[in-house]
Amino acid sequence: MPVKTMRDAINEALHQAMAEDDSVFVIGEDVAGCNGSQGEVGSVGGVFGVTGGLYKAFGPNRCIDTPISESAIVGAAAGAALVGMRPVAEIMFADFIGVCMDQIVNQMGKFRYMFGGKSTCPAVIRFASGGGFSAASQHSQAMYQILTAFPGLKVVVPSNAYDAKGLLLQAIKDDDPVMFFEPKALYQEACEVPDEMYTIPFGQAAYVREGDDCTVVAFGQMVPRAAAAIDALEAEGISCDLIDPRTTSPLDEAAILESVEATGRLVVVDETPPRCSLTADIAALAADKAFHALKAPIKQVCAPHSPTPFSPELEAEYIPSAEKIIAAIKATLA
Amino acid sequence: MTIPKEKLLRAYRQMKTIREFEERAHAEIMNGQIPGFTHLYTGQEANAVGVCEHLDELDTIISTHRGHGHCIAKGADVIGMMKELFGSSEGLCKGKGGSMHVADIEKGILGANGIVAGGPPISVGSALAAKIRDNGRVAVSFSGDGSVNQGTCFEAMNLAVVLKVPAIFVIENNYYSEHTNISYAVGCDDLKARTEAFGFPVFMADGCDFFSVYEAAGKAIEHARAGNGPAGLFAEQGRFHGHFVGDPQYYRAEGELDDLRENSDCLKVFRGRVTTDGEVSHEELDAIDADVLALIDDAVAAAKAAPRPTAEQVVEDVYVNYGNA
Numbered sequence: 001m002p003v004k005t006m007r008d009a010i011n012e013a014l015h016q017a018m019a020e021d022d023s024v025f026v027i028g029e030d031v032a033g034c035n036g037s038q039g040e041v042g043s044v045g046g047v048f049g050v051t052g053g054l055y056k057a058f059g060p061n062r063c064i065d066t067p068i069s070e071s072a073i074v075g076a077a078a079g080a081a082l083v084g085m086r087p088v089a090e091i092m093f094a095d096f097i098g099v100c101m102d103q104i105v106n107q108m109g110k111f112r113y114m115f116g117g118k119s120t121c122p123a124v125i126r127f128a129s130g131g132g133f134s135a136a137s138q139h140s141q142a143m144y145q146i147l148t149a150f151p152g153l154k155v156v157v158p159s160n161a162y163d164a165k166g167l168l169l170q171a172i173k174d175d176d177p178v179m180f181f182e183p184k185a186l187y188q189e190a191c192e193v194p195d196e197m198y199t200i201p202f203g204q205a206a207y208v209r210e211g212d213d214c215t216v217v218a219f220g221q222m223v224p225r226a227a228a229a230i231d232a233l234e235a236e237g238i239s240c241d242l243i244d245p246r247t248t249s250p251l252d253e254a255a256i257l258e259s260v261e262a263t264g265r266l267v268v269v270d271e272t273p274p275r276c277s278l279t280a281d282i283a284a285l286a287a288d289k290a291f292h293a294l295k296a297p298i299k300q301v302c303a304p305h306s307p308t309p310f311s312p313e314l315e316a317e318y319i320p321s322a323e324k325i326i327a328a329i330k331a332t333l334a
Numbered sequence: 335m336t337i338p339k340e341k342l343l344r345a346y347r348q349m350k351t352i353r354e355f356e357e358r359a360h361a362e363i364m365n366g367q368i369p370g371f372t373h374l375y376t377g378q379e380a381n382a383v384g385v386c387e388h389l390d391e392l393d394t395i396i397s398t399h400r401g402h403g404h405c406i407a408k409g410a411d412v413i414g415m416m417k418e419l420f421g422s423s424e425g426l427c428k429g430k431g432g433s434m435h436v437a438d439i440e441k442g443i444l445g446a447n448g449i450v451a452g453g454p455p456i457s458v459g460s461a462l463a464a465k466i467r468d469n470g471r472v473a474v475s476f477s478g479d480g481s482v483n484q485g486t487c488f489e490a491m492n493l494a495v496v497l498k499v500p501a502i503f504v505i506e507n508n509y510y511s512e513h514t515n516i517s518y519a520v521g522c523d524d525l526k527a528r529t530e531a532f533g534f535p536v537f538m539a540d541g542c543d544f545f546s547v548y549e550a551a552g553k554a555i556e557h558a559r560a561g562n563g564p565a566g567l568f569a570e571q572g573r574f575h576g577h578f579v580g581d582p583q584y585y586r587a588e589g590e591l592d593d594l595r596e597n598s599d600c601l602k603v604f605r606g607r608v609t610t611d612g613e614v615s616h617e618e619l620d621a622i623d624a625d626v627l628a629l630i631d632d633a634v635a636a637a638k639a640a641p642r643p644t645a646e647q648v649v650e651d652v653y654v655n656y657g658n659a
Contacts, residue, residue, distance in 0.1 A: 120654055
């Protein structure tokens, strides 16, 4: 099977979805690039290169550059989806949710409910999320935990190229609005990815590792880091379940609870600060529904309650390390 | 501009339906029968009808918190709307939306909208779909004088020009954004010029005169439908009620409301013009009045008798499909 990076896997999914269904189009800032300039239109393909080649393949009506107007981009996707198109909008850095939150939360996320189930809004919004690039406080946030809190939105966080392709193809086919968070630290990470189209259903967690001693739940770029931590512990005779929920809304509660029931221990890992976070959410889930099975206090491994710092030394301290994950697992076993 | 008599009668019926819907809704709110926040459109009926008479079912509109008039003008079921205001599970939105979120996608009504200037970006999306499909449809966003100072309105107007989509921005100036006059809230002296500076033509209408709105809206919609990109329509007309039902209206000048109802009532202006011209008789209009009153009576009776939602419906219709999770 061919090996592809997450960037290429997402790009392939977009090409295939647009070729299959002419109601699919992409819209965002520089998704083509160079419009109105002397450069070749389409030569940018998104600031992370994820939409490369789409302009050349599908033209200006389906690979649409916009001004820097995030509210208008999300609104345009919402309106086009209400009348039957399947837009895939790009909001570049997930941090920019701050400038278009009304259109995401109050508009597309609520249409179906407010309109009594008589509308669909099959839009996908793509975001590059998370830290690891010294991009500082306004270009490093994960943000998916925020949108997970809003009913009406589905929220996807792939942790590898294979999942990214299958989850994106599912997102585009899905009739509800889907927030698709691409951990930008993983764009260059590669794994085996089939050439053909396939989908991964929402609400089905992946078991990344299987073990007996502790359950580890991790999100996005924390999944490979947690896997490395668990692999390192193998030499010490410690084995863990590693669960990647893949979608935070819907959440595969059953997979998490089943594992906690079996291991009696839980470590939850995410790169976000701790308050109102997914780590707190999963910890509460286990405390509520699997309390009797717990043999040790639940451990949350997350960023501190501070904005993301710039300096590489500070950011390395800020984002959970494999060492911190190892320490948390050991603490549950102490 | 010559308008066929059939169309004139229909326009009058639509305006009268909006008026009576609103006035009866007002009475039922005061009776405690309608819950929540309601914003009445009374007085501005000519705007909604003058625009929507140019649209067919596949064209879209998006509306505002003051949305009953736009929805009725675009063909929403009046009885279903009244049931929605009462919060019945038989309402147009099953009692999930209420006054501020009346919608009927199949009739091209992309919803009333509780966020000021929430609608224009969405309307640009509908217009973009029309452009991509090349199907000749247009998308109208109604918004008020309060919306023109929102960034989303600026973003939507600019994007519509950049993408050259058939979007029509209808700005209804009723002089007050909530309790603040436009003379304070809009920083420049010439809002028309400010809007035209985005790069599209803006047509002006007298919002208490159906004929003025109809003619100006026709030009704006024709401009957009012909593939020339977006257009604007400004219509001025005060509202007869407060920002919301219960607004003490401290901002009104003495006699302002009486003057509006006496001298700027689109129904009176319309009746005066068509009967003076001899196109339509008072008796024909009186017959429509009687029809409309009966319809609104029926709507209120139906809304009062309609079933109430049940507990399990709280979590219905959040998603098309949320899986087993």
